[in-house]
Amino acid sequence: MIYLELLLTFFRIGMLGFGGGYVIIPLLSSEIARNHWLTGQEFADIVAVSQMTPGPIGINAATFIGIRTAGILGGLSATIGMILPSLILVVITAHMMQKFKESTLVQSILKGIRPAVIGLIAYAVIFFASMSVVTGSLFERNLSLELRGLVIFAVILVLTKVKRIHPILAIIISAGLGLLLYRF
Amino acid sequence: MDQSMSRLRKVWILFSTFFRIGTFTIGGGYAMLPLIEREFVERRKWVTQEEMIDILAIVQSLPGIIAVNSSIFIGYQVARIPGAIIATIGLIISPILIITGFAYLYINVQDADYLQGLFIGVRAGVTALILLAGIRLGSKVLTNKFSWLVAAVSLLAVWIFNIHAGLVILAAAVLGFVVFGLLKGDKR
Incomplete structure (x- = not known):
């Protein structure tokens, strides 16, 4: 049955995909090639749509592939399959965290992890900036500022820091400014 | 955490907040961080700053989608397994509807050049939001x-x-x- 097949395939991807969308896409690609669910061009389109529409890339891709393969029920089977491993593993981890959080072992581990996470957040800033505020690459020595992106960055920085606007409003303003500034 | 609030009310807040997060985040896990931080750390005070950092570490160390793992973790912390499930449904409901629309209407976003500006704009804004969230969390840790x-x-x-x-x-x-x-x- 195609629904069960989709559910199991996406369960496996959900189980193996460490690190979100950008790791899950290559996994999806090999599964799709193996099952002959979609052509290469269709898959490329799906990845593009998944990155450009709201929501997690992995969920978007699972829903899209499921629908193209077996309709709405297919989309639901794929999405549920993708989420189930997370649901099991994260609930167990969250439960353990609540139980053992105060233990000296967990506390010492967390003291090591927390600054590392700050480093990862800094990388996320660089990642998003490299697709909007700057163009080119630092390593290839062709880095240059993207003026319009920089303006939007500065506007949102000031509005959020000074006026404390909500992040959702900030995203809407960013989208509007982007549409406006890049029209010409 | 506010103990007086009923569990049903908490589950509703989880659903509606993750619904908004799912609707307004483009670009994966880290783009959600400023929204989660504002809603659950600053506004509701259901999650402390340290917990936010710990959650970010844990959801990346486990398999699965970062955004989904975050909704499950926070949902569970606030209202156990029903919280985890409802938060996740809230997160994915509008992406699923939007993608279903795309899949059936065969809309081709790659041809829509005028939308490029929108995506560059959102990324530039998200850069500023993550920077500010990072500075706030960083000042606590560094x-x-x-x-x-x-x-x-x-x-x-x-x-x-x-x-x-x-x-x-x-x-x-x-x-x-x-x-x-x-x-x-x-x-x-």
């Missing part, structure tokens, strides 16, 4: 030379050396265990 060093090495590891974030967190966990567990433990 309090001595050790923490600055770990943060800098982690940044270089993922940025320059392309090391997987999960491995960086694992290494930092071992380091924390050795430095704060074993070494400090011996001194007692």
